[in-house]
Amino acid sequence: MIQLQSNQSIKQHCHPATAPLILIPTMGALHAGHFSMITKAKKLAGEHGCVIVSIFVNPIQFDRSQDLDSYPRSLEQDLAHCERLGVDYVFTPSSEEFYEEDRSIDVSESALSSLLCGATRAGHFNGVCTVITKLFNLIQPTAAIFGEKDYQQLAIIRRLVRDLSYQIEIIGQPTVRETSGLALSSRNQKLSEDDLPLAPAIREGLLLAKDLYNNGERSSDRILSKFRLHLDKAAPSSNIDYLECVDAENLLKIKDVDRPAVIATAVFFGQVRLIDNIIL
Numbered sequence: 001m002i003q004l005q006s007n008q009s010i011k012q013h014c015h016p017a018t019a020p021l022i023l024i025p026t027m028g029a030l031h032a033g034h035f036s037m038i039t040k041a042k043k044l045a046g047e048h049g050c051v052i053v054s055i056f057v058n059p060i061q062f063d064r065s066q067d068l069d070s071y072p073r074s075l076e077q078d079l080a081h082c083e084r085l086g087v088d089y090v091f092t093p094s095s096e097e098f099y100e101e102d103r104s105i106d107v108s109e110s111a112l113s114s115l116l117c118g119a120t121r122a123g124h125f126n127g128v129c130t131v132i133t134k135l136f137n138l139i140q141p142t143a144a145i146f147g148e149k150d151y152q153q154l155a156i157i158r159r160l161v162r163d164l165s166y167q168i169e170i171i172g173q174p175t176v177r178e179t180s181g182l183a184l185s186s187r188n189q190k191l192s193e194d195d196l197p198l199a200p201a202i203r204e205g206l207l208l209a210k211d212l213y214n215n216g217e218r219s220s221d222r223i224l225s226k227f228r229l230h231l232d233k234a235a236p237s238s239n240i241d242y243l244e245c246v247d248a249e250n251l252l253k254i255k256d257v258d259r260p261a262v263i264a265t266a267v268f269f270g271q272v273r274l275i276d277n278i279i280l
C-alpha cells in the first residue's frame with residue numbers, strides 16, 4: 001500500500017485511468033461500513049484495477065468548529081485497516097496541503113442542499129461538493145463509492161457528476177448496521193452509555209413506518225406519526241432534528257406517497273446527531 005500525502009504526489013500517481021480506479025472518499029475513523037465499501041471496490045477494480053481511499057477530515061464542511069475539533073481521528077488504525085483489506089493507495093493530505101491559503105472558489109449546489117440536513121447545517125453541502133470536486137479532479141477515478149446512509153449527500157454527488165459532466169460512476173453502498181439495527185457511524189462512539197441502547201429506536205421507527213406504507217397507507221403525515229410515536233416511547237430523551245417523507249429524486253416533501261420516496265431523519269441524543277433513512 002502506498003500512502004500519498006500531497007496533491008502533487010497524487011497527480012504523479014493518478015492519470016486518466018486505463019484500468020478501473022475506484023475511489024472511496026472518507027473522513028477516517030473507518031468502521032465496518034467503510035470496510036464493506038473497500039470490499040466492493042476491490043471486486044470492481046478486479047485484477048488490474050486499483051482502490052484508493054482518501055482520509056481527510058474536511059474542515060470546510062463543518063459549520064461548528066467544536067464539531068470539527070471533536071471529530072474522531074484514528075489515522076494509524078485506519079491505515080492498518082486499509083493495508084489489511086488490500087487498498088492500493090491512501091490519500092491523507094493535511095488541510096494546509098489540500099486547500100490553498102487564499103482559496104476563493106467553491107462548488108455549490110443550489111436545489112437539494114438547503115433541504116433536510118442542509119436546513120440546519122449552513123454551507124455543509126458546499127463543503128462536501130468542493131472537496132469531492134477536488135478529489136475527482138486530482139484522482140480522476142473511474143468510479144466512486146458513497147454510503148446510502150447519507151442519502152442526501154449521495155443524491156447531491158449524483159447531481160454534481162451529472163451537472164459538471166464528470167465521467168465517473170457513482171455507486172451507492174447499502175447501510176451497514178449493528179445487530180440492533182443502529183446504522184454504523186463514526187458518531188456512534190460519542191453516544192453516552194444511557195443513549196447507546198436507545199439509539200436503535202431510529203431504525204425501529206423507520207421499519208414501523210415502512211410497515212404502515214407496505215400495508216397500504218399513503219398519507220405521509222400518518223406514516224411519519226408512526227415513527228414519532230415509537231421514538232417518544234422507546235427513546236424519550238431523544239430530539240428529532242427533522243423527519244420528512246420526500247421524493248427520492250428531488251428530495252422535496254410529499255403529502256401522498258404516490259412515487260418513489262424516502263423517509264429521512266436526523267435525531268439528537270444529547271449533542272450527538274444521528275441520521276438514517278428508509279426507501280419506500
Ligand code: PAF
Nearest residue numbers: 025026027058128131150
Ligand atoms: O461522508 C463523508 O464521510 C464525507 O462527507 C465525505 C464524502 C468523505 C466528504 O468529506
